[in-house]
Amino acid sequence: MKKAPEAKGKNKGFISGKWSQLVDNQNIAGYFFIMPWLLGFLLFTIMPIFTSLFLSFTSYNLTTNPKWVGMQNYVRMFTDDPLFYKSITVTIYYVIFAVPLKVGFALMIAFLLHRRSRAADFYRSVFYLPSLIGGSVAVALIWKDIFSINGPINSFLEVIGLKGVQWLGDPRYAIWTLIAMTVWQFGSSMIIFAAGLKQIPEMYYEAARIDGASRFHSFIYITLPSLSPVIFFNLVMQMINAFMTFTQAFLITLGGPLDSTLFYALYLYRRAFAYFDMGYASAMAWVLLIIIAAVTALVFKSSQYWVYYESKEK
Amino acid sequence: MNVKLKRTLGNLFYHIFVAAFAFLMVYPVLWMIFGSFKTSTQILNESHRLLPTELKWDNYISGWKGFGGITFATFFKNSIFVTTIATLGVTISSAMVAYGFSRIRFKGRNIAFACMMVTLMLPGQILLIPQYIVFQKLQWINTYKPLIVPSFFGSAFFIFMIMQFIQGLPKELDEAAIIDGCTRYSIFTRIVLPLIGPAIVTTVIINFYWKWDDFMGPLLYLSRPQKYTVSLAIKAFADATATTDYGAMFAMSTLSLLPVFFIFLFFNRYLIEGVSTTGIKG
Numbered sequence: 335m336k337k338a339p340e341a342k343g344k345n346k347g348f349i350s351g352k353w354s355q356l357v358d359n360q361n362i363a364g365y366f367f368i369m370p371w372l373l374g375f376l377l378f379t380i381m382p383i384f385t386s387l388f389l390s391f392t393s394y395n396l397t398t399n400p401k402w403v404g405m406q407n408y409v410r411m412f413t414d415d416p417l418f419y420k421s422i423t424v425t426i427y428y429v430i431f432a433v434p435l436k437v438g439f440a441l442m443i444a445f446l447l448h449r450r451s452r453a454a455d456f457y458r459s460v461f462y463l464p465s466l467i468g469g470s471v472a473v474a475l476i477w478k479d480i481f482s483i484n485g486p487i488n489s490f491l492e493v494i495g496l497k498g499v500q501w502l503g504d505p506r507y508a509i510w511t512l513i514a515m516t517v518w519q520f521g522s523s524m525i526i527f528a529a530g531l532k533q534i535p536e537m538y539y540e541a542a543r544i545d546g547a548s549r550f551h552s553f554i555y556i557t558l559p560s561l562s563p564v565i566f567f568n569l570v571m572q573m574i575n576a577f578m579t580f581t582q583a584f585l586i587t588l589g590g591p592l593d594s595t596l597f598y599a600l601y602l603y604r605r606a607f608a609y610f611d612m613g614y615a616s617a618m619a620w621v622l623l624i625i626i627a628a629v630t631a632l633v634f635k636s637s638q639y640w641v642y643y644e645s646k647e648k
Numbered sequence: 649m650n651v652k653l654k655r656t657l658g659n660l661f662y663h664i665f666v667a668a669f670a671f672l673m674v675y676p677v678l679w680m681i682f683g684s685f686k687t688s689t690q691i692l693n694e695s696h697r698l699l700p701t702e703l704k705w706d707n708y709i710s711g712w713k714g715f716g717g718i719t720f721a722t723f724f725k726n727s728i729f730v731t732t733i734a735t736l737g738v739t740i741s742s743a744m745v746a747y748g749f750s751r752i753r754f755k756g757r758n759i760a761f762a763c764m765m766v767t768l769m770l771p772g773q774i775l776l777i778p779q780y781i782v783f784q785k786l787q788w789i790n791t792y793k794p795l796i797v798p799s800f801f802g803s804a805f806f807i808f809m810i811m812q813f814i815q816g817l818p819k820e821l822d823e824a825a826i827i828d829g830c831t832r833y834s835i836f837t838r839i840v841l842p843l844i845g846p847a848i849v850t851t852v853i854i855n856f857y858w859k860w861d862d863f864m865g866p867l868l869y870l871s872r873p874q875k876y877t878v879s880l881a882i883k884a885f886a887d888a889t890a891t892t893d894y895g896a897m898f899a900m901s902t903l904s905l906l907p908v909f910f911i912f913l914f915f916n917r918y919l920i921e922g923v924s925t926t927g928i929k930g
Contacts, residue, residue: 363832364754370741371764374801379767382778389777396784446666453663459912460670463677466915467908470861471879472901475886476680479691479894486679489696518673578771581863585883599773606777607868619774626771 390617395610407617418618420593421601422625428509428597429576432516437568440523445557447524448531458528465521474515474585478502481511505594508587512595515582523568530564531557559642566641570633577626598622684708684899691894708903711896714881715888716873720900723881730795730877731859737800739851743844745802746810747836751822768804780868794869795862799855806851813847814840853915857908878904 357363365372390407392400411418443461447454467473480486481501488498501507534557542552558565580599583589589596589604602622606615678698683691684707685700712720748754749761783794817840825835841848866880873884882904886897 358831358833360752360832361754364748364752364757366833367748367752367836368745368760370800371745371802371804371807372760374798375763375767378779378798378801379770379775382775382782385778385781386774389781396781443669446662457666457670461673463912464673466857466912467677467861467905469863470905470908471863471882472680472904473676475882475897475901476676476683480676480679484692484695486675486695493696518676574769574771578773585863602773606780612777612781616777619771619777623771623774630769 386616386619389613390620392613394612396612397610400613403613407614408621410614411617411621417593417596417601421596421598424509424594424596425577425579425598428513428516428579429573432513433569433572433576435513435517436520436572437523437565439517440520440568441527441561441565443520444524444527444531445553448528458524461524462521465519468515468519469581471581471585474582477511477515477582478586502587503591505592508591509595512579512582512586515586516576516579523572526568527561527564530561534560562641563643566633566637570630573629573633574626577622577629680898681902684895684902686895686898688894691898707893707895707899710893711885711899711903715885718873718876720878720881720903722874723876723878726792726875727860727877727879730792731856733792734796734799734859735852735855737796738803738806738855739848741800741802742806742851743810743841743848744836746807746814747840749807750811750814751835751840752832764804764807768808776868783869789869790871790875791869792875795859795865803855806855810844810847810851813844817843853911857911860907 389400391402391404393403393406394400447458447461482488483498483500483503485501487501491498499507501511538556538560539552542556547555578599579597580603583595583597583600584603587595589600598618599622602615602618605611605618675698682698682700685703685705686694686707690697690700714720714723749757749764779794783789786793788794788797821839821843822835825839830838861879862877863879863883866877867883870876870880873881876884882897882900885900
């Protein structure tokens with residue numbers, strides 16, 4: 335790395351012309367290769383971000399020109415929009431239950447399957463399947479039928495002597511069908527945990543066993559601390575995703591009943607593409623960004639108390 | 649003897665538990681697949697039953713007819729078109745950018761790389777509206793361009809993934825190639841590209857099923873049923889027929905997942921292969 339192979343190459347290679355030397359210059363070559371991303375970044379990220387910030391201070395319905403309204407969108411949101419508060423409450427409720435349950439399940443199953451056997455490989459791929467197909471429209475539509483009044487869930491409840499519930503029609507339960515669907519897709523987190531578990535040296539467990547620790551104790555005192563950076567990573571990524579949940583709610587409950595599943599992203603979509611209230615929806619997007627950034631910062635802050643980095647300790 | 653028995657029992661218990669749980673996990677999928685062979689009344693009134701009484705393909709035949717005179721052949725063709733072009737674009741561009749970031753030390757590299765990592769965490773909602781407005785101004789609504797063109801500018805996720813892979817290749821290869829007269833461009837095409845095969849395949853696979861399943865993009869940008877991709881068509885089909893023809897909806901749902909099931913079977917094998925090849929290289 336320190337040998338500066340570039341300089342050597344230039345002198346020794348048979349590209350001698352001035353032109354080819356210029357083209358092979360590391361700055362030119364570097365920007366040549368990252369050009370697709372750089373252009374995309376400017377066109378599809380930077381420009382939209384500033385447009386969105388500008389629009390959030392305007393009233394805009396796509397047909398007439400944006401009209402500057404100052405902070406009005408933000409003021410309206412916080413003082414005069416009960417649905418805004420409703421959608422925040424619903425989303426936070428969902429994040430609080432769905433994310434820890436999903437990550438917890440992923441960790442538990444990854445630990446349970448942490449053994450070298452063909453059966454474990456097979457089980458892992460079976461558990462991974464829901465993650466792979468869970469985002470599809472097909473599965474969302476099936477999910478709706480599973481929780482319908484005559485669906486398999488209620489049939490099963492009847493078999494064990496319980497009374498069926500109107501899962502999708504009752505504001506108390508509808509959101510749980512969506513939480514269940516999210517938790518069902520714990521597979522991809524499980525795969526990440528499985529890779530993390532392989533990194534933990536077997537001798538830690540052996541030492542603990544010699545000291546008389548039970549399986550449970552070694553899980554608490556060895557597995558969890560060693561895996562905490564991976565848990566942290568999973569938690570952050572899953573949280574960001576959960577805040578943006580849209581497709582499932584759109585397909586399964588459409589926000590209902592009684593707005594009990596009106597996720598923030600769904601409400602934003604409705605504002606933008608049903609009411610064409612683009613200025614207000616842009617302001618909502620910025621509030622979402624701030625909420626996500628704040629919550630992520632909080633989790634990052636808390637990480638110093640529970641995430642254990644081996645390299646730091648040395 | 650006692651210890652052995654205990655262990656066997658423990659093992660048995662473990663397998664019963666895990667297998668039961670695995671069955672529960674895939675039950676919704678099985679219910680969908682088997683449901684596609686049942687009649688609508690069977691699906692509605694005998695939901696406790698998993699297996700169909702007989703294998704009948706009627707649902708597939710009636711479902712394939714689609715809605716509004718457009719068959720699912722059109723929707724599948726549309727999806728295959730969008731998915732293929734977008735995957736091609738994202739793979740080529742991401743591989744290029746990944747090479748640029750990981751092997752060339754140009755000015756501003758660190759800042760550019762940091763910017764890219766930030767976009768990985770940026771919520772898509774914030775870009776949604778302005779992007780829609782731009783595409784609308786460009787008159788790209790109701791074309792596939794909004795679904796395809798952005799793919800050609802790389803994707804931060806795949807760039808990062810391929811970079812991890814390139815960093816595992818020994819630097820000496822580049823040095824030797826330079827001595828042999830390779831430029832930075834020919835190093836990419838002759839040395840790096842042939843060696844990152846597994847990362848390329850992983851990119852193709854993941855992007856393929858992301859694009860195949862994508863619902864929000866088609867929902868926003870495609871309004872003429874003639875242009876619908878499979879995911880959007882299934883939704884429209886369900887809205888139009890679900891109350892009358894559950895079976896057909898189940899059949900088309902199953903069919904729409906077929907490519908993903910197919911990938912699932914190969915994806916797992918490929919992951920293991922990828923890991924073992926990098927193991928040897930490392």
